[in-house]
Amino acid sequence: MVNNILDFEKPLIELAAKIKELQSFMDEKGLDLSEEINRLMERAEKLQKEIYADLDTMQIIQIARHPNRPTASDYAKYIFDDFIEIHGDRKFGDDKAMLGGIGLINNQAFTFLGHQKGKTTKENLSRNFGMPHPEGYRKALRLMKQAEKFGRPIISLINTPGAYPGIGAEERGQAEAIARNLMVMSDLKVPIIVVVTGEGGSGGALGIGLGDRIMMLEYSYYSVSTPEACAAIIWKNAEKAPEAAEALKINAKALKKLGIIDRIIKEPVGGAHKNPEMSAKLLKTAILEEYEELKKFSVEELIENRYQKYRKIGEFSYKSDDEMLKEEVE
Amino acid sequence: MFKDLFGKPKYVTVRSRERHDRDDISPDSHLWTKCTNCNAIIFNKKLVENLMVCPECNYHFRISARDRLAITVDEDSFQEFARDIQSEDPLGFPQYREKLLQAKIKTGLDEAVITGEAAIDNMPVVIGVMDFTFLGGSMGSVVGEKITIAAERSLETQRPLILFTTAGGARMQEGLVSLMQMAKTSAAVRRLDKAGILYICVMTDPTSGGVTASFASIADIIIAETGALIAFAGPRVIKQTISADLPEGFQRAEFLLEHGMVDMVVDRKDMRSQLARILKIHVQGVRYCG
Ligand SMILES: [Zn+2]
Numbered sequence: 013m014v015n016n017i018l019d020f021e022k023p024l025i026e027l028a029a030k031i032k033e034l035q036s037f038m039d040e041k042g043l044d045l046s047e048e049i050n051r052l053m054e055r056a057e058k059l060q061k062e063i064y065a066d067l068d069t070m071q072i073i074q075i076a077r078h079p080n081r082p083t084a085s086d087y088a089k090y091i092f093d094d095f096i097e098i099h100g101d102r103k104f105g106d107d108k109a110m111l112g113g114i115g116l117i118n119n120q121a122f123t124f125l126g127h128q129k130g131k132t133t134k135e136n137l138s139r140n141f142g143m144p145h146p147e148g149y150r151k152a153l154r155l156m157k158q159a160e161k162f163g164r165p166i167i168s169l170i171n172t173p174g175a176y177p178g179i180g181a182e183e184r185g186q187a188e189a190i191a192r193n194l195m196v197m198s199d200l201k202v203p204i205i206v207v208v209t210g211e212g213g214s215g216g217a218l219g220i221g222l223g224d225r226i227m228m229l230e231y232s233y234y235s236v237s238t239p240e241a242c243a244a245i246i247w248k249n250a251e252k253a254p255e256a257a258e259a260l261k262i263n264a265k266a267l268k269k270l271g272i273i274d275r276i277i278k279e280p281v282g283g284a285h286k287n288p289e290m291s292a293k294l295l296k297t298a299i300l301e302e303y304e305e306l307k308k309f310s311v312e313e314l315i316e317n318r319y320q321k322y323r324k325i326g327e328f329s330y331k332s333d334d335e336m337l338k339e340e341v342e
Numbered sequence: 343m344f345k346d347l348f349g350k351p352k353y354v355t356v357r358s359r360e361r362h363d364r365d366d367i368s369p370d371s372h373l374w375t376k377c378t379n380c381n382a383i384i385f386n387k388k389l390v391e392n393l394m395v396c397p398e399c400n401y402h403f404r405i406s407a408r409d410r411l412a413i414t415v416d417e418d419s420f421q422e423f424a425r426d427i428q429s430e431d432p433l434g435f436p437q438y439r440e441k442l443l444q445a446k447i448k449t450g451l452d453e454a455v456i457t458g459e460a461a462i463d464n465m466p467v468v469i470g471v472m473d474f475t476f477l478g479g480s481m482g483s484v485v486g487e488k489i490t491i492a493a494e495r496s497l498e499t500q501r502p503l504i505l506f507t508t509a510g511g512a513r514m515q516e517g518l519v520s521l522m523q524m525a526k527t528s529a530a531v532r533r534l535d536k537a538g539i540l541y542i543c544v545m546t547d548p549t550s551g552g553v554t555a556s557f558a559s560i561a562d563i564i565i566a567e568t569g570a571l572i573a574f575a576g577p578r579v580i581k582q583t584i585s586a587d588l589p590e591g592f593q594r595a596e597f598l599l600e601h602g603m604v605d606m607v608v609d610r611k612d613m614r615s616q617l618a619r620i621l622k623i624h625v626q627g628v629r630y631c632g
Contacts (some may be wrong), residue, residue: 177575187554187574198529326483
């Protein structure tokens with residue numbers, strides 16, 4: 013079982029234990045220790061703010077991977093007035109690592125997609141730890157085409173360590189499934205709102221992640237590779253993961269600064285798992301605000317803007333004429 | 343005819359040194375190469391004549407982008423475009439600029455792909471060829487931009503697009519900027535798709551990661567070169583994940599054909615003529631217009 017305690021929260025947990033101890037002591041002995049308790053509670057609140065104001069990327073990753081972090085189905089439950097899950101890719105099977113469905117928010121219909129993790133070991137095994145096979149991406153594709161047919165905007169929540177690297181996944185065309193989704197999403201005739209809610213693991217995340225608005229929860233990450241794998245590849249040393257995590261610029265703040273994501277969504281103090289309902293509320297507000305903006309564009313404008321959004325991602329320079337001429341001569 | 347082209351000293355780069363283990367270098371290594379697959383001793387002259395394919399076992403050695411162009415397109419037809427685009431360092435990643443410079447010096451290339459206009463049997467095409475020796479053929483901003491420009495040029499000129507791929511994965515040092523090139527190139531291919539322009543992808547050894555999971559896998563016709571490794575996740579990662587041995591021939595070109603993931607497996611010696619045949623049916627064939 014994964015440890016549910018975040019190591020950087022230890023001082024907080026110790027403080028909470030002390031407060032509890034004093035409370036029971038007060039009840040037992042009938043002494044008034046409320047002044048002391050209040051003082052400690054204030055200190056705890058201050059300490060929590062301090063800790064969370066200054067998290068490094070590895071700590072953010074710990075929160076993003078927290079076993080109690082709200083999953084796609086949690087958010088679906090809180091966000092929609094009514095939500096119906098839809099199953100299967102009609103080709104091979106029903107991938108439980110990919111949640112799909114349709115629902116209503118204030119009478120507006122949406123199609124919903126999201127990587128689905130579990131919370132218990134048993135559930136995680138059936139959900140394959142949120143790592144889809146090709147049939148997961150193909151289920152998503154089927155639902156997206158349906159969304160287009162019925163004019164339903166799409167909400168896509170990303171939370172996966174990556175697409176599953178296995179024999180069956182390769183045999184059934186993991187690469188093709190992701191590539192096809194990217195191609196279709198690039199000019200789908202309905203708005204696509206993407207939110208990274210936990211782990212944004214590389215191509216497996218992007219496979220349902222091309223959209224008009226890309227947002228990230230405050231304590232999520234989105235990366236081309238895990239810091240562990242990156243450190244192993246670049247520095248031949250997986251223990252350099254913390255350095256890789258910073259160098260890769262994978263937290264929400266860094267990615268907003270790079271211009272790859274559009275918006276950061278606040279989480280409740282201490283992370284989404286401390287208050288899933290509040291987290292869902294903040295998520296819902298952001299989604300609806302972005303949808304209000306996207307609604308203003310014609311379908312043609314929407315698709316052209318989406319193309320240009322990705323067309324301009326990339327950083328490069330042009331060689332001078334002198335350099336080019338010199339090379340010609342050589 | 344293309345044997346002559348390939349034979350031009352300007353294009354031939356038989357670096358037999360790189361194809362040996364360090365302690366395997368003999369004084370004669372500039373004369374011969376040991377086959378990676380069957381250990382046969384092949385004279386380099388013979389190997390070049392045979393387009394870098396082992397005459398004994400048909401093992402296809404990897405070749406450079408320039409050599410590939412030389413054996414694929416009509417002589418003197420290649421006009422390079424977007425050559426002036428060069429990588430920057432979007433993340434300020436440690437040692438990335440040094441690595442880029444080393445790759446440039448080692449390969450004589452500016453980046454991991456060369457793009458241009460050319461002709462095959464007098465049929466004009468837009469062509470892009472990736473090179474594995476440049477940082478493992480990884481797709482960063484420049485590869486993404488050049489592939490996108492190639493697709494857009496194809497759309498503009500209405501000429502078929504042919505892309506030869508070889509890639510080990512994403513350009514790690516460009517982080518998410520590199521991942522987003524998957525979206526950018528796939529969107530560009532979609533525009534070709536909508537416009538009804540032919541796009542052929544030739545996957546060569548190895549084609550894996552983000553390139554396979556984006557523009558390479560959505561071509562109208564996908565050709566795999568004989569023996570090429572074609573994957574989303576590499577065999578090492580899969581082996582680690584499942585802690586079991588992988589099936590014989592797993593992720594090789596023939597395996598992908600068997601599983602319906604590519605249209606055909608073609609030997610290097612037949613590649614040019616096969617491309618010409620497809621182009622001819624497509625370009626010269628009369629179409630039904632209703
Ligand atoms: Zn051989």
